[in-house]
Amino acid sequence: MPKKGTLHQRIENFKKMKPDYSDAADALLATKWIGNVGSHEDALKISDVLDGAEMINFALVEIxxxxxxxxKRMAADITARKGMPARKLPGVVPPGT
Incomplete structure (x- = not known):
């Protein structure tokens, strides 16, 4: 099934459809630009390619x-239990009982 639009357009659409992932979309767009230069110019340095790899990693982690x-769930659970263990331990009596 062919993709609709250019890669640039698909990244922009992703950013609009998933605003929570706008930072990831920005990193993907920057990586796309690095790829374009690498495909059409003889100007990239190894550090540019490594920057692109780091941005892809960032986007994957974000998404x-x-x-x-x-x-966050663990912190909320511990706070709700006021730090008490999740399971009763043998011989431990919770305070206030």
């Missing part, structure tokens, strides 16, 4: 890494 959400 797919859920560890931040897991830590």
């Amino acid at each position: 797919y890494d859920t560890s931040r959400d897991a830590v």
Whole structure:
């Protein structure tokens, strides 16, 4: 199934459709520009390519890494329990009982 629009247009559309991922879209767009220069010019340095790889990594983490959400849930759970262990431990009596 062919993609609709240029890569640039698809990245811009992604940014509009998923505003929470605008930073990732910006990184992808910058990486696209690096790729364009690499394809059509003889001007890239290794550091430019490494910058592109770092931006791709950033975009992937922004879009797919859920560890931040897991830590937020864990913090909310611990706060709701006021720090008490999630499971009753044998021989431990919670304060106030």
